[in-house]
Amino acid sequence: MTSAPTGPGAPTYDVVVIGAGIVGSAIARTLAGYRLSVALLDARDDVGEGTSKANTAILHTGFDAKPGSLESRLVHEGYHLLGDYAAATGIPVERVGAILVAWDTEQVGNLPGLQEKAVANGYPHTEIIGAREVYRQLPHIGPGALGGLTVPGESIICTWTTNFALATDAVRRGAALLLGRRCTGVTVAEEATVLHTSAGDVRTRWVVNAAGLGSDVIDQHFGFDRFHVTPRRGELMVFDKQARPLVEKIVLPVPSAVGKGVLISPTVYGNVMLGPTAEDLTDRTDTGTSEAGLEFLLEKGRRLMPQLLQEEVTATYAGLRAATEFSDYVVEVDAEQRYLLAGGIRSTGLSSGMALAEHVRGLLAETGALELTPRDDLPDPPRMPNIGEASLRPYQDAARIADDPAYGRIVCFCERVTAGEIRDTFAGTIPPTTLEGLRRRTRAQNGRCQGFYCGAEVAELFETRAAAVTAEGQAHR
Amino acid sequence: MSTDTNAADADAAEATRDLTPDVVVVGAGPAGLRAATELARTLSGEVLVLEREREAGGIPRHSDHLGYGIRDLGRFVTGPTYARMLRDKATDAGATILTEAMATDWAGPGELMVTSPEGRLRVAARAVVLASGARERPRAARQIPGDRAHGVLTTGTLQNVVHLKNGTVGKRAVVVGAELVSWSAVLTLRHAGCRTVLMTTTHSQAESYWLFQRPGRLAFKTPVATRTRVTRIIGRPRVQAVEIEDLDTGDRRTVECDTVILTGDWIPDNELARAAGVTLDPRTLGPLVDTALRTDLPGIFAAGNVLHPVDTADIAALDGAAVARHVRSYLDGARPTRDGVRLEVEAPLRWVAPGIVRPGDPAPPRRRLLLWTDEYVRAPRVVLEQGGRVVARRRVLWPAAPGRVFRVPSDLLDRIDARGGTVTVRLDS
Numbered sequence: 001m002t003s004a005p006t007g008p009g010a011p012t013y014d015v016v017v018i019g020a021g022i023v024g025s026a027i028a029r030t031l032a033g034y035r036l037s038v039a040l041l042d043a044r045d046d047v048g049e050g051t052s053k054a055n056t057a058i059l060h061t062g063f064d065a066k067p068g069s070l071e072s073r074l075v076h077e078g079y080h081l082l083g084d085y086a087a088a089t090g091i092p093v094e095r096v097g098a099i100l101v102a103w104d105t106e107q108v109g110n111l112p113g114l115q116e117k118a119v120a121n122g123y124p125h126t127e128i129i130g131a132r133e134v135y136r137q138l139p140h141i142g143p144g145a146l147g148g149l150t151v152p153g154e155s156i157i158c159t160w161t162t163n164f165a166l167a168t169d170a171v172r173r174g175a176a177l178l179l180g181r182r183c184t185g186v187t188v189a190e191e192a193t194v195l196h197t198s199a200g201d202v203r204t205r206w207v208v209n210a211a212g213l214g215s216d217v218i219d220q221h222f223g224f225d226r227f228h229v230t231p232r233r234g235e236l237m238v239f240d241k242q243a244r245p246l247v248e249k250i251v252l253p254v255p256s257a258v259g260k261g262v263l264i265s266p267t268v269y270g271n272v273m274l275g276p277t278a279e280d281l282t283d284r285t286d287t288g289t290s291e292a293g294l295e296f297l298l299e300k301g302r303r304l305m306p307q308l309l310q311e312e313v314t315a316t317y318a319g320l321r322a323a324t325e326f327s328d329y330v331v332e333v334d335a336e337q338r339y340l341l342a343g344g345i346r347s348t349g350l351s352s353g354m355a356l357a358e359h360v361r362g363l364l365a366e367t368g369a370l371e372l373t374p375r376d377d378l379p380d381p382p383r384m385p386n387i388g389e390a391s392l393r394p395y396q397d398a399a400r401i402a403d404d405p406a407y408g409r410i411v412c413f414c415e416r417v418t419a420g421e422i423r424d425t426f427a428g429t430i431p432p433t434t435l436e437g438l439r440r441r442t443r444a445q446n447g448r449c450q451g452f453y454c455g456a457e458v459a460e461l462f463e464t465r466a467a468a469v470t471a472e473g474q475a476h477r
Numbered sequence: 478m479s480t481d482t483n484a485a486d487a488d489a490a491e492a493t494r495d496l497t498p499d500v501v502v503v504g505a506g507p508a509g510l511r512a513a514t515e516l517a518r519t520l521s522g523e524v525l526v527l528e529r530e531r532e533a534g535g536i537p538r539h540s541d542h543l544g545y546g547i548r549d550l551g552r553f554v555t556g557p558t559y560a561r562m563l564r565d566k567a568t569d570a571g572a573t574i575l576t577e578a579m580a581t582d583w584a585g586p587g588e589l590m591v592t593s594p595e596g597r598l599r600v601a602a603r604a605v606v607l608a609s610g611a612r613e614r615p616r617a618a619r620q621i622p623g624d625r626a627h628g629v630l631t632t633g634t635l636q637n638v639v640h641l642k643n644g645t646v647g648k649r650a651v652v653v654g655a656e657l658v659s660w661s662a663v664l665t666l667r668h669a670g671c672r673t674v675l676m677t678t679t680h681s682q683a684e685s686y687w688l689f690q691r692p693g694r695l696a697f698k699t700p701v702a703t704r705t706r707v708t709r710i711i712g713r714p715r716v717q718a719v720e721i722e723d724l725d726t727g728d729r730r731t732v733e734c735d736t737v738i739l740t741g742d743w744i745p746d747n748e749l750a751r752a753a754g755v756t757l758d759p760r761t762l763g764p765l766v767d768t769a770l771r772t773d774l775p776g777i778f779a780a781g782n783v784l785h786p787v788d789t790a791d792i793a794a795l796d797g798a799a800v801a802r803h804v805r806s807y808l809d810g811a812r813p814t815r816d817g818v819r820l821e822v823e824a825p826l827r828w829v830a831p832g833i834v835r836p837g838d839p840a841p842p843r844r845r846l847l848l849w850t851d852e853y854v855r856a857p858r859v860v861l862e863q864g865g866r867v868v869a870r871r872r873v874l875w876p877a878a879p880g881r882v883f884r885v886p887s888d889l890l891d892r893i894d895a896r897g898g899t900v901t902v903r904l905d906s
Contacts, residue, residue, distance in 0.1 A: 285713075288622070288625060289623065395592045396590075398491045398596060401594070401596050402596055409577050409594045410529060413529055416579075449612050450616065451630070451631075451634045452613060452631045453612070455630070457637070459642075
């Protein structure tokens with residue numbers, strides 16, 4: 001892994017991006033495409049450990065954004081950029097489409113407005129359908145649906161692979177990955193800005209703040225008091241793969257005065273997801289689940305799709321979204337301090353991230369203070385290991401197993417993860433440092449048994465491999 | 478569906494090698510190994526056992542305490558010894574056991590796709606025995622909220638960690654459940670130097686764990702909190718406490734611990750059965766079978782704890798012996814009659830296995846009907862009703878107790894009309 005010295009004689013980067021989530025990784029990747037020295041810095045020991053790891057994993061068209069907003073434009077552009085990038089890198093995507101289902105007359109009445117809004121957001125492909133058509137396309141939803149709005153472009157995507165692909169690409173383009181460095185203070189001087197971190201100082205000319213849940217705190221280090229992040233907890237329930245035939249499309253709620261509903265969505269891993277809740281917290285690390293949250297989801301689920309509740313629950317988890325007092329993204333440059341804020345990026349950041357990176361590049365270029373010369377020696381985008389169900393997985397690949405029997409040794413039975421895939425993660429550009437990190441890279445232990453069979457086996461493989469990586473690292477020193 | 482999916486399906490059916498055994502057995506636990514042993518002894522063709530783990534033997538491999546082999550082998554041995562004995566018998570009888578071989582999909586009726594280090598295999602057998610067993614529901618399936626804490630394990634994971642990997646757990650454990658497997662967990666915890674500070678059970682009757690109650694309390698001094706449930710896990714990154722609720726008063730208190738073992742609450746590994754289109758019993762969630770252990774798909778049989786989650790290992794093995802007889806007669810051309818009646822249960826019974834009785838069919842394994850109860854009933858009267866009429870009634874001398882299978886002589890079924898309507902089984906005290 002790329003590590004950089006932090007003592008005297010340490011380099012001064014042209015740009016340090018704080019936050020190795022999807023947005024920060026996308027920005028670092030884009031900037032590393034120019035003749036710049038770039039570092040991607042994060043407080044955690046792995047990329048994508050914050051808001052990016054637990055969202056609803058939907059590649060949004062942006063049909064329901066606020067027309068004219070920055071979010072609307074960037075989600076719209078990012079949808080296409082990420083769609084193309086996913087095809088190039090092998091990020092799992094399934095173009096399943098969505099239907100907003102209306103359950104009362106008020107919601108039916110809201111559909112034409114939503115359709116107009118979609119057009120204003122550059123998405124003209126929605127269609128208002130009657131109850132009969134809703135049930136034809138979603139035969140397993142509960143009784144009482146009155147109509148719906150189709151959004152055929154809404155897709156499901158692997159949020160973990162998206163983050164790893166962007167960060168891997170950034171690193172392979174030469175960006176330094178500085179993990180385990182919590183930024184505790186900032187000193188801005190004429191020559192360079194010094195980021196004081198939990199693992200030493202980092203010098204840089206420019207700073208991009210993409211710190212998600214921590215972005216307001218970083219912003220304060222630069223002397224601002226522009227916005228405040230309220231961690232909004234979203235609890236999700238993941239149902240067994242056996243439930244997948246019930247849900248061919250994303251089932252979205254129609255926004256109404258009664259409040260926000262929950263969605264039911266297939267996942268690229270072949271499961272079905274129900275959620276999220278929305279609950280404002282004060283603790284920016286509280287990803288626990290609550291009794292009330294799970295009860296709320298079960299109650300919603302019973303009405304939306306009673307049959308789903310007959311299936312087993314594979315996982316429950318909670319993600320934190322970085323909600324702010326603003327309805328739009330806050331992306332602003334402070335040329336004097338050589339500082340750019342990309343704040344208030346909600347869950348749509350998954351879809352908009354790559355467009356946001358372009359936008360950031362544009363803002364930096366406009367300042368004239370940073371010379372952006374494209375590189376002509378860029379490596380090809382990385383080809384990511386496939387952990388989605390829609391394309392061939394290693395355990396199914398007769399030729400691959402014949403070449404390397406490790407792909408024939410299934411270690412995690414529920415998710416069909418092989419010893420070969422686990423081994424490969426440790427040889428990757430950004431190897432896992434924790435079992436959690438291994439899970440996000442391979443799906444190992446994410447399945448219905450949650451470790452009943454493979455828990456001990458996977459832990460042993462992880463520890464052996466991780467120890468080997470550490471020993472190798474020490475030998476190189 | 479995208480075109481990618483279709484490409485994946487087409488490729489998925491590609492195999493390195495085709496195998497054509499007479500019988501393929503999925504799962505090398507007690508049921509599968511015993512079935513393979515009996516079949517290999519009498520069939521001229523190959524009997525192939527597929528085991529996805531590194532070693533055959535199933536759950537007993539990591540239950541390192543005495544209590545195995547009583548009913549089937551007339552022995553009293555530890556789990557690992559028992560597993561080895563079953564494995565050796567199958568191999569000696571001529572069965573082929575393929576380990577690290579997981580049946581992942583069906584390529585056609587009775588045709589399995591298998592992933593193993595030896596390649597992607599297509600196995601087309603004349604008959605299939607599903608003996609994939611059962612697992613304990615993990616935390617998420619039990620919907621226990623709270624922190625995402627390390628140190629929350631099922632008995633299965635615990636025993637894997639301690640007995641197969643020589644790993645360590647914490648020092649203070651709360652064991653959720655107070656049934657047979659829960660005490661097995663307590664034994665394993667003790668072996669690993671971890672004290673069980675509390676066992677919790679939703680049941681009210683101390684008798685629900687009568688077998689272990691006295692020895693358990695004497696040997697381990699383990700307090701059992703009856704009529705309680707765990708409502709929250711507390712602690713990051715490792716468990717620091719659990720919150721438990723008194724089901725009668727609603728009062729909640731926290732119990733400090735660094736390990737939580739979730740025991741029992743079994744679910745059959747029904748994936749392959751369901752993927753084949755086998756009808757499941759909605760109550761056991763395992764394949765619905767008749768007394769000859771046939772599923773509703775010709776040539777597909779099931780045996781062991783995939784049918785009755787869960788009975789003891791020796792009972793599973795004896796299922797295996799029985800299914801071998803029925804598979805042989807199927808291979809000899811015998812076919813079941815289409816007639817048959819469905820067995821249903823009334824609360825507090827949760828399920829009955831097998832679930833179908835056909836006229837002229839053999840008795841179920843060991844001539845026992847297997848039942849599961851959610852309430853303790855001392856010396857119950859078992860009542861069978863058909864068409865609104867009581868057709869059989871029998872007082873038994875042993876209790877029906879939650880957490881373990883309640884076994885009833887199957888000659889009660891002699892009194893039903895196997896061409897009639899649904900039969901309901903209930904308990905009268």
